[in-house]
Amino acid sequence: MTTDRRYRLYWEDFPAGHSMAFGAYPVTKEAVIDFAQRYDPQPFHLDEEAARGSLFGGLCASGWHTCAMAMRMMCDEYLLEAASLGSPGIDELRWLKPVFPGDTLGMRMEVLQARPMASRPQVGLVQTRWELHNQHGEPVMTMQGWGMFRRRPAA
Amino acid sequence: MTTDRRYRLYWEDFPAGHSMAFGAYPVTKEAVIDFAQRYDPQPFHLDEEAARGSLFGGLCASGWHTCAMAMRMMCDEYLLEAASLGSPGIDELRWLKPVFPGDTLGMRMEVLQARPMASRPQVGLVQTRWELHNQHGEPVMTMQGWGMFRRRPAA
Numbered sequence: 001m002t003t004d005r006r007y008r009l010y011w012e013d014f015p016a017g018h019s020m021a022f023g024a025y026p027v028t029k030e031a032v033i034d035f036a037q038r039y040d041p042q043p044f045h046l047d048e049e050a051a052r053g054s055l056f057g058g059l060c061a062s063g064w065h066t067c068a069m070a071m072r073m074m075c076d077e078y079l080l081e082a083a084s085l086g087s088p089g090i091d092e093l094r095w096l097k098p099v100f101p102g103d104t105l106g107m108r109m110e111v112l113q114a115r116p117m118a119s120r121p122q123v124g125l126v127q128t129r130w131e132l133h134n135q136h137g138e139p140v141m142t143m144q145g146w147g148m149f150r151r152r153p154a155a
Numbered sequence: 156m157t158t159d160r161r162y163r164l165y166w167e168d169f170p171a172g173h174s175m176a177f178g179a180y181p182v183t184k185e186a187v188i189d190f191a192q193r194y195d196p197q198p199f200h201l202d203e204e205a206a207r208g209s210l211f212g213g214l215c216a217s218g219w220h221t222c223a224m225a226m227r228m229m230c231d232e233y234l235l236e237a238a239s240l241g242s243p244g245i246d247e248l249r250w251l252k253p254v255f256p257g258d259t260l261g262m263r264m265e266v267l268q269a270r271p272m273a274s275r276p277q278v279g280l281v282q283t284r285w286e287l288h289n290q291h292g293e294p295v296m297t298m299q300g301w302g303m304f305r306r307r308p309a310a
Binding site: 035038039040041042044054055056062063064065067068069071072075079080084085086087088089090091092093094095145148 | 190193194195196197199209210211217218219220222223224226227230234235239240241242243244245246247248249250300303
């Protein structure tokens with residue numbers, strides 16, 4: 001909290017109702033399998049043959065990999081230019097459809113509410129709803145959660 | 156759903172009240188930075204110097220990396236031996252404390268409820284609460300969510 005670096009975006013830039021659409025994230029088979037090997041080695045995320053017999057019908061990304069890809073899109077679109085202080089948590093996360101290698105993911109965010117943080121006057125909370133969709137426009141994941149941002153310093 | 160492979164664990168093995176404690180996952184600096192470079196390149200997950208000036212006080216794992224590490228512990232402890240069919244989602248996720256390189260994570264799970272899936276008689280739903288803690292016994296993350304498991308086939 002001691003740094004005097006200036007950011008482009010502060011808490012004040014995420015008012016309720018603010019929305020953005022962004023991202024064109026290519027899902028590769030290599031990345032799906034690499035993530036699965038490290039963190040989620042269930043057969044339907046790791047092995048094409050086994051995945052064909054699964055409920056998903058084919059090799060698909062771990063749900064946590066989908067979260068990670070969403071995070072990367074958020075970082076590239078706005079978080080890296082924002083005075084982001086992390087997140088206390090997520091209120092709801094739904095994996096609606098499998099994410100397959102070859103898919104291209106995009107997302108939409110909308111701010112549901114924004115309020116100053118009672119315990120830290122320099123910090124504000126932002127509650128956001130995110131929706132990820134594939135190249136067919138089908139929603140694959142929705143998420144609702146919180147971010148903390150520094151408030152804009154006095155000029 | 157056509158495979159006849161037998162698993163050790165089915166939906167019937169996760170009744171309400173069932174609990175387990177497991178895991179001793181070492182968090183390395185290399186893995187924290189590798190995950191951040193791919194998915195969450197915010198300075199406090201990537202750069203030790205920048206992280207010292209952050210709210211977290213030092214380089215710490217992306218919250219999504221913590222979820223991924225939890226998933227790996229669940230896979231190694233029970234999911235890979237279970238007729239797991241994936242998850243429809245998470246009801247609540249809280250990042251309570253930063254996870255630092257050098258930490259060793261463990262977790263505890265407890266089944267909150269289990270019920271057959273109305274639309275798929277061979278499948279059951281299990282709602283679980285997970286708690287991750289570090290080597291000091293401090294909770295670093297809690298999560299509540301759902302898993303789908305195949306029901307035990309008739310003998």
